[in-house]
Amino acid sequence: MIRATGLTLRRGAKVLLDNTDFVINPGERVGIVGKNGAGKSTLFSLLQGKLDADAGTVLLPSGWRIASVEQEISHNSNPAREFVMDGDVHLRAIQAERAGTPDSDGHRIAELESALVEAGAWSAPSRAEQLLAGLGFAPDQWLSPVNSFSGGWQMRLALARALMAPSDLLLLDEPTNHLDLDAMLWLERWLGAYEGTVLLISHDTEFLDAVARTILHFDQGKLIRYKGGYEDFLTQRAERIRLAHLAIDRQSRETARLQSFIDRFKAKATKAKQAQSRVKALARMEVLAPLQRESGIDIRIPPPTSMPDPLLVLDKVSTGYTDANGAARPILRDVQLIVRGGDRIGVLGVNGAGKSTLIKTLAEELPVLAGERRASKGLEIGYFAQHQLDMLDLESTPLQHLMRLAPQTREQELRNYLGGFGFSGDTVNSKVAPMSGGEKARLALSLIVWQKPNLLLLDEPSNHLDVDTREALATALAEFAGSVLLVSHDRHLLRTTVDNFWIVADGQVQEFDGDLEDYRDWLTARAASARAEARNEAQGENAETPSVDRKAQRRHEAEERQRIALLRKPLDGKLKKVEADMEAASRRLKELDALIADPEFYSDARRDERLKVLAEHGELGKKHGMLEEHWLELQEELEALAAS
Incomplete structure (x- = not known):
């Protein structure tokens, strides 16, 4: 087991853990949760021996093999399959020694051949291919060099490499950040069959709840253990806070406000299945209102000043990119869609299908290649892109960013507004450069919604947000009076904030009459159909036409x-x-x-x-x-x- 006694961890002057104890038993699946900057990744570094404790001890079984995901692989030029197989360091060491052993040393060769069999050398390519396929790589990509893939796909390769390594302890830090829904579901199944101990950091609450059976929560310098998955942790912690009489008056106001919204939503809901899913998610938010209050994050999106209907129309639009030679490269074709006032739409599709292309086209970041994009006169778009964090001025402060947008607004009003996004006290005057990804994402969101858009186009807005901020964002989007188009792999955020779905697949965008469970079934059926088609093609290629004895056949x-x-x-x-x-x-x-x-x-x-x-x-x-x-x-x- 892993046992920590009197553990103290610091990062600079900040105390992350203060004289805390915890135990992790062999075979447990433990979710590590806490705010951005609480010390989750630092704890992983400690367990890997990359840093020392400031005080106390952490003891791991001496023979345990630890696997984790590498963060820097962009310069690797090995074929993808070989890169994944390299994760099995023990096997590679045996193979290297076998290759260097002279044929005259028959005794050592026999030992090494036996060791190769025991290490699974002959099944290693197949195991690597299964991991690559599960994480979304097509067979024709298995031998492509690592550095030919984009950053997100390289992180999938790094994950596959970590899963390839025989291990007793698997450390996963935000493994779903670059995965689409089908890859996430595959990873959930894979971890369910893994026999070792798993420590998982994730801000995707549904993934965390599906995998974890124990939660360790960073709470005021301690690691508090909760039995069960993430939902159990939330319920238990909410009850702890309630019993401690924290913010009871505020909880009552939050309860009334959210209940009012639930009632309004149920009154206008038309799609029973999706409506029921959303009512459940909103009811969960109401029960957990004290947690949101304690987090200090209370995002409120200002209502739009006007709401035209329709807001935006795509009429037989083809969209994509233009290559270096000026030739059009359409990603989506003949798109016929309407965004109406009050629409709340989740955009589904596997990575690379064109979800971001669609959002960029709606936001006029990409020109249409054919067809027409028609916007209403009063359309005001708030667009959060995946690269939004790169748009921030790293040498400026949150207050300076907002003052540029609203130079005539009183400073105290700007401070109050930023306080709802978690920037209070000295943090409003702190430079952006050293902030965490989650803090930068919060600032970017605050700047977008300040301008009172009536259409929010959000492309993976929660990627860098901690759980508390995700919950606050879900509440804010649920109450937002304008229209929302949301691309996200965060299933809880989708359940809570959208009423309908669009699917992007095969160069088309279609309305999807169902919920996330139906989408999972759609993915499964689509994968089965693709496998059947591949088998049929293979059989067709190998078909021969000799004369056949019909009776024997x-x-x-x-x-x-x-x-x-x-x-x-x-x-x-x-x-x-x-x-x-x-x-x-x-x-x-x-x-x-x-x-x-x-x-x-x-x-x-x-x-x-x-x-x-x-x-x-x-x-x-x-x-x-x-x-x-x-x-x-x-x-x-x-x-x-x-x-x-």
Whole structure:
């Protein structure tokens, strides 16, 4: 186990941990949470031996192998598959020694050949390819040099390399930052099967909740342990704060404000499935209002001064880029979409499908190559791009940034506004350069929404934000009176803030009539279809047309059907059992959802019932998720059987 005793960690003059103790047991999946700058990454550096504790001790089992994700790989020119295989350092060392051992040393060669078999040398290329495929790399990219990939895809390669390494302790610091939803779901499954100990830093609360079974929270110089996943941690911590009587008056006001919004939303909701998902997310925010108050982040987006309808129309638009020779390179074609006043749209699609291209076109960052972009006269766009942090003046302060936008506004009003985004006291006059990515993202958001846009175009706005700021942003966007188009892999943010979805795929943009669970099913079906198509093509290429004995062929086909039927029978039985359990869990979740959506449920008189219901809902939600994963695995087995 990992045991810390009297641990003190400092970064400069700042105390990150002060005389704290904690234990992590073998095989645990531990989520490490806390505000930006709390010390999460510093703790990882300590466990890796890259720095020493200022006081106290941290003891790890002496034989433990530690794997983590490298941050700097851009100059590596090795083929992607070889780079991933290099993560298995032990195997590479044996291979190097075997290559350098003279043929005359037969005894040592025999030892090394045995060691290669034990280290899985012959299956290593296949293991590396499985990791690459799971993280979204197509087979024709497996032998491409590492430095030919963009930064985001290089980080996927670094992640695959870390997963390739045999390890007892896996340290993952924001592993989902550059993953799309299907790659995230794959990583969740992979970590579920990993036999070692996992320490995970993530601001993606749904991913954290799916993987972690224990939470360690940086809290006022201590690491506080919570049993369960992230949702359990939130509920337990909210109750701790409530019992400590922190900000009860403010909590009551937040409760009334959010409940009013929930009531308004339910009254106008038209799509039952997505509406129910969003009501649940908003109800969760209301229960956890004291956590938001304690965080000191209270983002409020000013209402727009006008709301034309429609705001923006794309009429048979083709959009993309122009190459060095001036030739048009369309990414999206024949896009026919309308953004109406009050729309709240989540943009889905795998990495590289064209989501950012669509947002840039709507924001006029990219010109249309064909068709027409028509904007209403009163359109005011607030655009948060993935490169937004690079637009900040590093030598200026948050207050100076805002004063440039509003030179006539009183300084105290500007300070009050920045305070809602977590900049208070001396921080409003601190230079931007040394700030964390999360602090810079908060500042960029504050500058965008100050200008009272009626259309927010947000491209991965939460990438650098800590959990508290993500919750505050979700609340602010849920209450925003204007229109929102949101590209994000943060499923909680999507559930909380959008009513409808668009899917970007195959050069097209289409409305999607469903929620995130339906999108996951869509991804699964699409992947299965692609695999089937690839098999059909391969079979077509290998097809031969000799004369066939039809009678023998029919006999063989009958025997094959009988063989497959025998193999299918136990799988079908398991599938029926899983489906029955999923149906029972879904029925109970619907009953609990009805309770959670009832405003009376949040009265003081029902506090004990509320805690039991929320706990049951959390456990049942996890059970339903695991059943779904098992269902998918059984479906894949059946599909593989049918294809064999």
